[in-house]
Amino acid sequence: MGRLSSVLLKGVGVLVLALIVLSVVGTIVGIALSVVAAVLSVIVSLAIMGLFALAVVGLFSVLSGRSSPAEETDSERQSTDQPDPEERLRSRYVAGELEDEEFEWELERLLADEQRGRTGSGRASGYTTGNETRRLRDR
Numbered sequence: 001m002g003r004l005s006s007v008l009l010k011g012v013g014v015l016v017l018a019l020i021v022l023s024v025v026g027t028i029v030g031i032a033l034s035v036v037a038a039v040l041s042v043i044v045s046l047a048i049m050g051l052f053a054l055a056v057v058g059l060f061s062v063l064s065g066r067s068s069p070a071e072e073t074d075s076e077r078q079s080t081d082q083p084d085p086e087e088r089l090r091s092r093y094v095a096g097e098l099e100d101e102e103f104e105w106e107l108e109r110l111l112a113d114e115q116r117g118r119t120g121s122g123r124a125s126g127y128t129t130g131n132e133t134r135r136l137r138d139r
Helices: 002-064 074-081 085-094 100-115 130-138
Strands: none
Touching (some): 085 100
């Protein structure tokens, strides 16, 4: 019986060793799956929180009544894009459309209009520009 008990003892030892190895491998796989589940949980939570934040911002912008720049009308865009009369006059002078005397006369007229509280263009105030005067003379 000595030999049989030795073989049985070795068999039981191998079986116990196999069970220990399998339990270690199972534990490692379980830990890895737990880490993967935790990472996925964080990603999903962040995505949901981001969507919630976007919904709150969108709701706030709708309730506050502000419009985005893309929703501006053409007239609003033109009113913000138009330079003031002095800037238009300077650009015309730089472009060579006005001579020195015409530029000085128009600038004095604009400054006088601003002092009186009028900021309209030359046509609205009854004045004609140098180019318009030349066009009228050419007719």
